[in-house]
Amino acid sequence: MRNISNSILIFAEWEEQLHYFKQVVYEIGIKSCQLANVFPGQVNLVVLGGNLPKDKKTLAFADRIYHYPAAELKHFDVRTYTQVISQLIKEIKPNIVLLGATPLGRILAPRIASRLEVGLTADCTALEIDNTGLLQQIRPAFGGNIMATIVAKKTRPQMATVRPHVFSKDFAADLVCKKNPTIIKKRLIFPLETQAVKIIQTMVNDTKLVNIEEAKILVSFGKGIGKKENIKKIYQLAEQLKAQVSCSRAIVEAGWMNHAYQVGQSGKIVSPDLYIAIGISGAVQHLVGIRSSKKIVAINIDKEAPIFQLADLGIVGDYEEVLPELLNSLIS
Ligand SMILES: Cc1cc2nc3c(=O)[nH]c(=O)nc-3n(C[C@H](O)[C@H](O)[C@H](O)COP(=O)(O)OP(=O)(O)OC[C@H]3O[C@@H](n4cnc5c(N)ncnc54)[C@H](O)[C@@H]3O)c2cc1C
Numbered sequence: 473m474r475n476i477s478n479s480i481l482i483f484a485e486w487e488e489q490l491h492y493f494k495q496v497v498y499e500i501g502i503k504s505c506q507l508a509n510v511f512p513g514q515v516n517l518v519v520l521g522g523n524l525p526k527d528k529k530t531l532a533f534a535d536r537i538y539h540y541p542a543a544e545l546k547h548f549d550v551r552t553y554t555q556v557i558s559q560l561i562k563e564i565k566p567n568i569v570l571l572g573a574t575p576l577g578r579i580l581a582p583r584i585a586s587r588l589e590v591g592l593t594a595d596c597t598a599l600e601i602d603n604t605g606l607l608q609q610i611r612p613a614f615g616g617n618i619m620a621t622i623v624a625k626k627t628r629p630q631m632a633t634v635r636p637h638v639f640s641k642d643f644a645a646d647l648v649c650k651k652n653p654t655i656i657k658k659r660l661i662f663p664l665e666t667q668a669v670k671i672i673q674t675m676v677n678d679t680k681l682v683n684i685e686e687a688k689i690l691v692s693f694g695k696g697i698g699k700k701e702n703i704k705k706i707y708q709l710a711e712q713l714k715a716q717v718s719c720s721r722a723i724v725e726a727g728w729m730n731h732a733y734q735v736g737q738s739g740k741i742v743s744p745d746l747y748i749a750i751g752i753s754g755a756v757q758h759l760v761g762i763r764s765s766k767k768i769v770a771i772n773i774d775k776e777a778p779i780f781q782l783a784d785l786g787i788v789g790d791y792e793e794v795l796p797e798l799l800n801s802l803i804s
Pocket of ligand 1: 615693694695696697698719720721722723734735736737738739740750751752753754755756757758761771772773774777789790791792
């Protein structure tokens with residue numbers, strides 16, 4: 473693509489029912505403002521379907537909002553979304569395009585990249601930019617053992633998806649995001665490609681109610697709890713702490729819990745105020761998911777367990793002995 477602008481374009485993914493955007497959109501927005509501080513350019517947002525959120529303060533990271541209110545775009549359809557966003561990219565020629573690494577973003581981003589014949593870095597956990605506008609797209613590689621920095625020197629736009637919860641969502645703390653966005657209403661001036669999916673009915677998936685990414689306190693457990701029946705002890709502690717329960721991948725693989733509860737590289741990245749890890753060894757793929765926790769408490773029988781390297785407080789011992797004491801002290 474020629475005559476590239478300096479701008480960044482962010483895809484605004486809707487949360488349930490078109491009321492507000494997914495939190496990752498705001499996280500990418502704030503990060504983009506910081507990038508635009510180093511390499512000046514506009515931060516723009518593309519919104520498909522629905523009405524814009526009422527609280528405009530939350531959109532203060534954007535210079536421009538390209539809003540397509542067309543009814544045909546109310547529900548996600550990968551073909552039409554790819555078509556509309558690719559068209560907009562050709563029109564405004566951003567230097568960078570960012571999407572959340574959500575299930576939807578992971579389907580959509582590669583299609584757009586393929587249509588534009590550009591590269592895509594998936595699941596970035598950090599982004600930096602130099603003064604020429606070259607984006608350093610940083611993500612774990614080789615099972616989380618190294619952090620790889622990927623750059624696209626030849627093609628534009630530079631495209632990446634960003635993991636939820638790796639960037640700040642704190643607008644108050646971020647002074648660079650105080651903009652008053654211009655809203656540009658866009659009409660579809662071209663026929664949409666045939667929609668691949670016909671929506672007959674939408675239903676809320678129960679597992680969506682499990683939102684470990686938003687939890688303030690997580691009581692997380694791993695294979696060290698021994699057997700499935702012991703999960704009730706974990707729930708007892710969680711109840712006392714008004715916490716959410718989560719787990720390691722070994723637990724999901726054993727079929728003891730649903731994937732919605734899994735923390736880590738192939739699960740969810742969490743950022744609670746308190747993360748309690750019970751019988752979790754602390755494999756790199758698990759640690760990737762808990763690094764943004766404010767405080768980590770680990771209970772493990774093995775004093776050499778890697779989880780202790782990251783923990784703020786480590787309790788070496790059999791969790792079956794530690795938990796009752798912990799519960800008693802909480803009750804009293
Ligand atoms: C590509 C890839 C992606 C992955 N993604 C993830 C991911 O997203 N999340 C994830 O968690 N893992 C992930 N893994 C798997 C990861 O490598 C580990 O296998 C997994 O995290 C181990 O789970 P665990 O700690 O529960 O079990 P284990 O490794 O079996 O550890 C159990 C721990 O419990 C302790 N223990 C035993 N008995 C007790 C007791 N009575 N009291 C206290 N402690 C006790 C042990 O000392 C041990 O440290 C991934 C692996 C790969 C290859």
